[in-house]
Amino acid sequence: MAKIDTSLIEGYADMTPEQKLAALEAFEYEDNAAELEKQKNALSKANSEAAEWKRKHNALLSEEEKKKQEDADKLAQMEQELADLRKGKTVSEYKAKFVAQGYDEALAEETAQAFADGDSAKVFANQSKFLEEYAKKVKADALKKTPKPTPGAGSGGGAIDYDKKIEEAQKNGDLAAVAYYNRLRAQEEAEQNKS
Structure with missing residues (x-):
């Protein structure tokens, strides 16, 4: 926030606190709205010119450079898809292992996702849920037998x-x-x- 230059107020140093307060309340800043609008317009014009130069630059690129850029974009996209597929495969493998241990489908999916993401807190929380349910099931089976x-x-x-x-x-x-x-x-x- 801008500070008030008290040297612009005549006799400020010799005033009482009440007079100083009244003088500060009556103080008016210079109106810089016109300058601010001028700066906004200049910035907008500069942004438009930069966009135009970029468009001209892209138009001047050779076909070979355009092809290189397209290839780089495709490669980046394929790498992302490959990473997604690998993660999906990892989650699927973990889920199968959790289901084989006796987890229900939903809990196995959630735990596998957390395991693949490295969220050990979620993995341990889900393992506790599973062990509680498993203990209840074992007790119920023992009573039935x-x-x-x-x-x-x-x-x-x-x-x-x-x-x-x-x-x-x-x-x-x-x-x-x-x-x-x-x-x-x-x-x-x-x-x-x-x-």
Whole structure:
């Protein structure tokens, strides 16, 4: 912002603060609007002349120079397309790997794109989402595979050999069943101890 030249105000140094304020409020700048308009017109004219010179220059270029310029433009375009294709291929490969690990399509696509872009924060966030969903699925599957107790089991009237059931479950690698039979055996023992 332009400062006011107080030397242009007569007796400014000897005025009281109220008089100075009144003098500053009454101060009028020189009107430079005409000069500003003149400068804008000169700039517009210079831009027009530069555009005209550029047009004339391009018209004077030889056919060979024009061809070189066109070839350079095409090469730049092809390089950009190649880079886009390579990135698309990379994203596609990553997506296939994420889907093979159990990711759903949408999460795999999003994670692959983030991985290709180098956005590790997004990759780790998506991995956390996947692991949460996967843990829920594993628990649900384990509950579905857990055998239902037979009537009378745990009431002392059943003839279930828990050691045998636990051994079978361990051979099959069914840890949920092992835990289930251990729990039933503990419940039965607790009920027997109460009696």
